[in-house]
Amino acid sequence: MPERTKFLLSDDQIPTAWVNVLPLLKEPLDPPLDPATRKPIGPEALAQIFPMSLLEQEFSPLPEIDIPGEVLDIYRLWRPTPLYRARRLEKALDTPARIYYKYEGVSPAGSHKPNTAVAQAYYNKQAGIKRLSTETGAGQWGSALALACRMFGLECTVYMVKVSHEQKPYRRMLMNTWGAEVFASPSTRTEAGRAVLAAHPDSPGSLGIAISEAVEDAATHADTNYALGSVLNHVMLHQTVIGQEAKQQMALAGDSPDVVIGCFGGGSNFAGIALPYVPDKLNGSAVRLVAVEPAACPSLTRGKYTYDFGDTAKLTPLLKMYTLGHDFVPPGIHAGGLRYHGASPLLSRLLKDGVIEARAYTQLPVFEAAVKFAQTEGILPAPESSHAIRAVFEEAEAARQEGKPRAILFCLSGHGHFDLASYDAYLNGRLQDFEHPGAAIAEAMEALP
Numbered sequence: 001m002p003e004r005t006k007f008l009l010s011d012d013q014i015p016t017a018w019v020n021v022l023p024l025l026k027e028p029l030d031p032p033l034d035p036a037t038r039k040p041i042g043p044e045a046l047a048q049i050f051p052m053s054l055l056e057q058e059f060s061p062l063p064e065i066d067i068p069g070e071v072l073d074i075y076r077l078w079r080p081t082p083l084y085r086a087r088r089l090e091k092a093l094d095t096p097a098r099i100y101y102k103y104e105g106v107s108p109a110g111s112h113k114p115n116t117a118v119a120q121a122y123y124n125k126q127a128g129i130k131r132l133s134t135e136t137g138a139g140q141w142g143s144a145l146a147l148a149c150r151m152f153g154l155e156c157t158v159y160m161v162k163v164s165h166e167q168k169p170y171r172r173m174l175m176n177t178w179g180a181e182v183f184a185s186p187s188t189r190t191e192a193g194r195a196v197l198a199a200h201p202d203s204p205g206s207l208g209i210a211i212s213e214a215v216e217d218a219a220t221h222a223d224t225n226y227a228l229g230s231v232l233n234h235v236m237l238h239q240t241v242i243g244q245e246a247k248q249q250m251a252l253a254g255d256s257p258d259v260v261i262g263c264f265g266g267g268s269n270f271a272g273i274a275l276p277y278v279p280d281k282l283n284g285s286a287v288r289l290v291a292v293e294p295a296a297c298p299s300l301t302r303g304k305y306t307y308d309f310g311d312t313a314k315l316t317p318l319l320k321m322y323t324l325g326h327d328f329v330p331p332g333i334h335a336g337g338l339r340y341h342g343a344s345p346l347l348s349r350l351l352k353d354g355v356i357e358a359r360a361y362t363q364l365p366v367f368e369a370a371v372k373f374a375q376t377e378g379i380l381p382a383p384e385s386s387h388a389i390r391a392v393f394e395e396a397e398a399a400r401q402e403g404k405p406r407a408i409l410f411c412l413s414g415h416g417h418f419d420l421a422s423y424d425a426y427l428n429g430r431l432q433d434f435e436h437p438g439a440a441i442a443e444a445m446e447a448l449p
C-alpha cells in the first residue's frame with residue numbers, strides 16, 4: 001500500500017452543527033459598548049445592520065448551533081475540504097515532524113471565507129433583506145460574499161480598499177462576475193469616505209475606512225444589512241466546520257496534532273481550525289494553538305487588550321480586543337487580508353487567558369516559506385496563509401533539532417492565484433521587509449477611546 005497523502009470525507013460527513021466556545025469561557029466576554037454613550041449594548045442595538053438570528057448567535061450560550069439544511073446544500077459544493085499529509089515538504093525540511101494541512105482553497109472563492117458568507121447571506125435572506133454591504137481588503141472576503149449573495153438572490157455592494165482595488169483587478173472582476181458592485185474605498189458614496197478623501201485625497205484606504213463606509217451604507221438603507229467577514233463571534237462560529245472536519249480526518253490518519261496553526265487577520269480561519277480543539281485543551285490536552293500575524297500589523301503580539309472601535313470613523317460599537325488603535329494604517333504588505341488593527345474579541349480573550357499563543361513574522365521569510373511549499377506540495381498558497389506555513393517551518397525545525405517527532409496541523413486558508421503579482425515582486429527582489437512600525441503604532445494608540 002502506498003503511504004496515504006489525502007484524507008477525504010464524504011458529503012454526509014460535513015458537520016451538521018457549529019461549535020460555540022462562548023459558554024466555555026471562565027468569565028463571559030466583555031459586552032460591546034455603544035460608541036456614543038459607552039454603555040454596554042445587547043443584540044437590539046445592532047439590529048439596524050444585522051438580522052436577529054445572527055445576533056442571537058453572537059451572544060449564544062448554547063454549546064452547538066445547528067447548521068440550516070440550505071446552508072449545508074451550498075457547503076456541499078466544496079465541503080468537506082481535503083486534509084493532506086505534506087510528505088514532500090517533510091522530506092524537504094528533513095524533519096521528523098508529521099505535517100498535515102487542511103486546504104480551504106478548494107471553495108469557489110478560493111478561501112475559507114464562504115463558510116460564513118453563505119451562512120450570513122442565508123440568515124439575511126430569511127430576514128427579508130434585499131442587499132448586503134461589506135468591505136474587503138485583498139478581495140477574498142468580498143468575493144466570498146458576492147458568491148453567497150448570488151446563491152441566495154441578494155444584491156451585494158463591496159467597498160474594496162483602494163490599494164487592493166488597483167493591485168488586484170481580477171478579484172474585482174470575479175466579484176462583478178458573481179453580480180456584485182465594487183467601489184474603491186475611500187469612495188465618494190459615503191460621509192465616511194468623503195471625510196477621509198477631504199483630509200487625505202491620496203489615501204490608499206484601509207480595512208478600518210472600508211468598514212466605516214459599508215456600515216454607513218447599511219445603516220442608511222432600510223433594505224440593506226452589513227456583513228463582516230471576520231472578528232465577530234458568529235463569524236468564528238461558522239468557521240468551526242474546518243476544525244471539526246480536520247478532527248475526523250486526523251482520526252482517519254490515526255494521528256492527533258501536538259500543535260495547531262493558523263494565520264491571523266481578524267481571527268476567522270484560525271478560529272475555524274483551532275476552536276474545535278479548545279474543549280480538549282480546557283480538559284487538559286497539551287495541544288498548542290498558535291495564531292500567526294504579520295510583524296507589520298502585530299495586533300496580538302504588540303497590541304493592547306482594551307476597548308476600541310472596529311473602524312476608523314468610530315461608527316461601530318467598541319469591542320474589547322487586542323488592538324493597534326483604530327487609526328492605525330498598516331504598511332502595504334502583500335498579505336492584504338492580515339492588515340486589520342483589531343482582533344476577534346473571543347480569540348483576544350483566549351490569548352489573554354493563555355489558551356492560545358501568538359507569533360509574528362515579516363513578509364520575506366513568509367514568502368520564502370510559501371515558495372518552498374509551492375515547490376514541494378504544488379499548491380500556491382495565499383500570502384495570508386503563508387504566515388502559517390512560516391510557523392510550520394519553525395515547528396518542523398524545532399522537531400529536527402530535538403530529534404523528536406511532533407504532529408503539526410495547519411489551516412491552508414486559501415490559494416494565491418490572484419496574488420501572483422506579489423510572488424513576482426518576491427521572486428524579483430522587489431519585496432521589502434517592514435520594520436515593526438513602532439512609531440505608527442504609538443501614534444494610533446494615543447487615539448484609543
Ligand SMILES: Cc1ncc(COP(=O)(O)O)c(C=O)c1O
Nearest residue numbers: 140230265266267268269337414
Ligand atoms: C486566504 C486568507 N487567509 C486568511 C485571511 C485572514 O482573515 P481571518 O483572520 O479572518 O481568517 C484572509 C483575509 O482576507 C484571507 O483571504
